[in-house]
Amino acid sequence: MPNIVACFKWVIDEAYIRKGASGALDFSAVDYKISDYDRNAIEEAARLKGLHGGSVTVLTAGAPEAAKGVKDALSRGADQAFFASDPIFNQLESSQTAAILGEIIRSRIPYDLIICGEGSSDQYAQQVGPRLAEKLGIPCISYVQKLTIGEGGRVLAERRVEEGVEVVEAPLPVLVTVLPEINTPRIPGVKDTLMASKKPVVTIKKEELPAIGAARLQTLGMTATRMERNCEKFAATPEGIAGFVEALQKKGVIS
Amino acid sequence: MQGIWIFAERKDLALELLTIAGGLASQPGVKVTAVVPDQGDQADIYIAGGADELVLLSPLGEDMSLDAWIPVIAAEAKEADPDIFLIAATARGKDFAARLAARLDTGLCSNCIDMRREEDGTIVMERLAYGGAAVQRVSCETRPVMATIPPRTFSPSPADHARSGAIRTLPLPPSTPVRVIARKTKERSSQDITEAKTVICVGRGMEKEEDINIARQLAELVGGEIGCTRPISEELHWLPDDLCIGLSGVQVKPDLYLALGVSGQIQHVTGIRGARVICAVNRDENAPIFQAADLGIVGDLRDVTPKLMEELKKATGR
Numbered sequence: 361m362p363n364i365v366a367c368f369k370w371v372i373d374e375a376y377i378r379k380g381a382s383g384a385l386d387f388s389a390v391d392y393k394i395s396d397y398d399r400n401a402i403e404e405a406a407r408l409k410g411l412h413g414g415s416v417t418v419l420t421a422g423a424p425e426a427a428k429g430v431k432d433a434l435s436r437g438a439d440q441a442f443f444a445s446d447p448i449f450n451q452l453e454s455s456q457t458a459a460i461l462g463e464i465i466r467s468r469i470p471y472d473l474i475i476c477g478e479g480s481s482d483q484y485a486q487q488v489g490p491r492l493a494e495k496l497g498i499p500c501i502s503y504v505q506k507l508t509i510g511e512g513g514r515v516l517a518e519r520r521v522e523e524g525v526e527v528v529e530a531p532l533p534v535l536v537t538v539l540p541e542i543n544t545p546r547i548p549g550v551k552d553t554l555m556a557s558k559k560p561v562v563t564i565k566k567e568e569l570p571a572i573g574a575a576r577l578q579t580l581g582m583t584a585t586r587m588e589r590n591c592e593k594f595a596a597t598p599e600g601i602a603g604f605v606e607a608l609q610k611k612g613v614i615s
Numbered sequence: 616m617q618g619i620w621i622f623a624e625r626k627d628l629a630l631e632l633l634t635i636a637g638g639l640a641s642q643p644g645v646k647v648t649a650v651v652p653d654q655g656d657q658a659d660i661y662i663a664g665g666a667d668e669l670v671l672l673s674p675l676g677e678d679m680s681l682d683a684w685i686p687v688i689a690a691e692a693k694e695a696d697p698d699i700f701l702i703a704a705t706a707r708g709k710d711f712a713a714r715l716a717a718r719l720d721t722g723l724c725s726n727c728i729d730m731r732r733e734e735d736g737t738i739v740m741e742r743l744a745y746g747g748a749a750v751q752r753v754s755c756e757t758r759p760v761m762a763t764i765p766p767r768t769f770s771p772s773p774a775d776h777a778r779s780g781a782i783r784t785l786p787l788p789p790s791t792p793v794r795v796i797a798r799k800t801k802e803r804s805s806q807d808i809t810e811a812k813t814v815i816c817v818g819r820g821m822e823k824e825e826d827i828n829i830a831r832q833l834a835e836l837v838g839g840e841i842g843c844t845r846p847i848s849e850e851l852h853w854l855p856d857d858l859c860i861g862l863s864g865v866q867v868k869p870d871l872y873l874a875l876g877v878s879g880q881i882q883h884v885t886g887i888r889g890a891r892v893i894c895a896v897n898r899d900e901n902a903p904i905f906q907a908a909d910l911g912i913v914g915d916l917r918d919v920t921p922k923l924m925e926e927l928k929k930a931t932g933r
Contacts, residue, residue, distance in 0.1 A: 374745040374881060385749055458717065483744055483751075484862070485725040490713035499793045500682070502710040516796075521706045524801035528680060530793045541849045576722030580752040582744065587884065589893060591905045596914025598922070604894075605926045607910050613813070613871035613892045614837060614931060 361414035362472040362509060362532065366405040366438065367461055367492070368398035370422045370429030370450075371482040379584040394429050397477030399436070399545035400538050404507060405475050406437025407543060412509055415439050417469055421460045423450035427561075434556035435548035441559065442469060446566040453575035454487035461488070462495030463569055468562070473515065474535040478503055489537035499530045502537040618695060620759070622650040622688070622711070623703035624681070626660065630771035632701045632764060633665040637772055639699060639732055648697065650688060653784060662780035664772040671784040680793045681707045682714070687788045689718040697759045699738065704763035712763045722755035727762035747862050747885025767809065767866070801855070808858060813839030814869045814890070816860060817853075818883075818904075819846045820876015820897060820916055824853045829920045830875050836924055842867060844883050861886040875916045879904025896920065 373393045380386035394402070405416045418433040420426060421444035430441045444460050452460070465471055474496075476489035486502075493500030505525070506518040513532040518525050520539055548556075566572070592607065594600035608614045619636040623629035629651050636647045646668060649661045653671035661669050670691070672684060692700060692715070700719075702712040704726055716723035724730075729741040738760045744751040755761070808814055815834040817827055827841070834841050841858060848859040860867055862882040868889030875896050877883065884907045887893060895908040898915045905911045912919050 372745070374748055377745055377748050379748075385745075453722070454713075455717070455720075455722065479863075481746065484746075485723075486709055487713040487716070487723060487725060490710050491717040494714050494717035499791065500710065500714065501793060503706045519706065523798075525797075525799040526680075526795055527797040527799070528793050528795050534792075544850075574756075576716070576720070576757055577724060577753050577755050578722075580739065580754055582749050582751050585743070585748055585750055585885075585888075587888065587907055589907055589909050591895075591908045591911050593900065593905060593911045593913055596912055596919050596922075600912060600914075601919065601922050601926050604910055604912055604923070605930045608871070608892070608894070609930060611892050611909070614927065 362408065362412055362513075363415050363417070363470050364405040364408060365417045365419055365465060365469055365471045365474045366398075366402040366433075367419050367474065367476045367488070368402060368429065368433055369395045369457075369480045369482075370420060370426035371395045371480055374481060383583045383586070385582060385584050392425070392429065393481070394432055395477055395480040395482070397479060397481070397538065397540050399477075400540050400542055401475040401477045402433055402436045402438060403543045403545040404538055408473070408507070408509060409437070414472070417442060417471075419461060419464060419469070420444070421449045421452060421457055423447050426450070430561055431553070431556050432548070434559045434561070435552040436546060439559065441561045442564065443561055444564045444566075444569065448566070453577050454483070454485045454491060455576040456572050457488050458491035458495055459572060460569060462492050464564060466496060472513070472532040473509070474498075474533070476535065476537045478537045478539055486537075489535060493535035496533075496535070498533050498535055500535045500537070501528055501530060503539055504536050505539045505541050507536060507538070507542065617644060618646045618648060618697035620648045620650060620692060620695070620697045620700040621666075621702070622700070622708070624652060624705055624708060625703070626651070626654070627771060628703035628705070628766055629661060630664045631766070631769045632703060633661070633772035634769045635701060635730055635764065636699075637665045639730065639738070648695070658782055659776075660774065662778050663774035663776050665775075665778070667780045669780055669782045671782065673784060673787045675787070676790070678794045678796065679790055680795050681711055682793060683788045683791050685711060685714050685718070687785060689715055691785075692719060692759065700759040700761045702761070702763050704765045709763050712761060716761050719759065719761075721757040721759060721761055722753075724753050724755070724762040726765050728765065728768055730762060743862065743885060746881040747888075748881045765866075801857070808840045808842050808860070808867055809865050811840040811867065811869050813837050813871045814842045814860075814867050814873070815839050816872060816874045816877055816887075817841060817843040817847055818874060818877030819844060820878070821847070821853075824851070826917065827853060829917065833873070833875070833920055833924055836927060837871070839869075839871070839873075844877055844880075874904055874908070875920060877904050878902050879907055896923070
């Protein structure tokens with residue numbers, strides 16, 4: 361019965377980011393969420409447990425506020441959580457995240473299968489999964505849209521590539537990164553949320569981990585994307601639609 | 616040593632990377648090395664495109680995965696110690712790049728859309744973050760500076776047949792535990808929407824699959840192609856995924872982009888940024904798509920589209 365680890369990131373919900381003065385990003389009204397595709401990773405782990413038994417451990421590195429995300433993850437079918445918590449852990453770069461997750465898995469969590477989302481909703485660097493596999497020295501299958509655990513502890517995965525689908529097979533242990541189409545994440549109910557509060561959470565402080573190296577990529581700046589379009593709105597009336605078509609002609613895009 | 620390495624699975628993508636390499640290697644003495652699969656033909660096309668050295672990867676066995684090359688290329692790159700290593704951001708390429716970066720213990724700018732050398736020699740790279748709402752500027756202090764480059768971000772390098780270069784071939788690497796057991800080529804949609812002059816985009820405002828016909832009729836009238844938002848292809852499977860426009864789908868740059876029932880999430884808007892004129896029909900006047908649009912009609916697409924088609928016929932005399 362497989363021990364499955366699903367990794368997730370607690371991120372700013374990008375839908376709440378506003379464009380501030382002089383191109384700065386305004387984070388004043390933001391809310392947080394489990395990164396979209398990481399919800400698929402947790403769901404896939406829970407789905408496979410439903411079929412094969414075993415256990416599901418969720419794992420994250422984040423600021424202490426990410427405890428809310430840990431509880432959310434536990435309400436999605438996981439048995440236990442490991443949470444690397446430190447105020448500086450909301451600023452991690454992919455190589456650092458992979459190092460922390462790798463260290464915790466190696467030293468504390470027995471595993472057969474590790475599932476990550478293909479990329480996070482905030483940075484979308486798509487690196488933590490493959491880098492983590494390298495840290496652990498296990499095979500990595502990324503961009504997976506269908507996952508099966510077969511006879512003799514082998515995984516069968518359909519990975520999406522430009523020209524179509526590559527069906528690959530690898531022996532456990534293996535790391536897989538998943539695409540959103542692999543499943544539909546559940547919406548936890550009240551009972552799930554109540555049960556989540558009773559599940560074990562192992563919180564690991566920065567001091568309990570080996571020193572984290574410097575970020576391999578330095579962020580020099582972050583500015584709002586410019587999108588300078590002044591929408592001219594027309595009503596759905598005969599005059600409005602005629603005005604719309606006239607405007608299209610003036611812009612020279614219909615002839 | 617000074618040098619720029621590039622790796623791409625496909626020839627067209629390798630030539631795009633050579634364009635960037637050429638721009639960064641403006642001073643003499645910077646060697647450009649292209650690492651590409653040996654497809655048994657036209658090795659000189661890469662040299663004409665700007666490579667000084669060509670490293671050909673022997674064809675992999677049918678059941679072998681690209682990751683068999685990771686240890687070999689990592690060892691080669693450690694030995695040659697280039698300043699920069701660019702990789703085409705295909706699915707396999709992105710996985711390959713991240714694992715290579717882990718082995719070389721260096722930084723990787725994923726989906727890099729701009730890369731230039733500052734006066735002090737620092738390489739500054741740009742990429743999109745927060746679903747495309749932000750531009751992130753990054754640099755890397757470790758060697759090599761690595762980046763994955765999305766297809767079609769740069770034009771292919773022009774050929775200069777007077778150039779010369781060295782060619783060597785790497786022998787087949789050992790197999791890895793990952794075995795490819797089947798490759799399924801998907802059916803391509805009839806038209807490539809990345810090249811279309813007019814794109815009619817279908818969004819979640821379409822209540823049922825048959826409603827797509829409304830968009831098809833409009834597309835036929837204006838000579839455009841159909842595209843869609845992520846929920847239409849990934850969740851509802853009403854249209855194939857190569858028509859999905861957005862950050863994780865295709866980027867389009869038509870003269871006219873017209874959205875029917877598209878709410879305008881930032882990830883989708885990122886995919887239409889290059890359109891000349893953006894139009895939207897949506898019944899919610901506060902839909903974010905209107906902030907990204909030049910022209911909009913507030914109304915139900917089932918009601919508006921037929922009337923719009925009548926008006927277009929009148930205006931164009933069709």
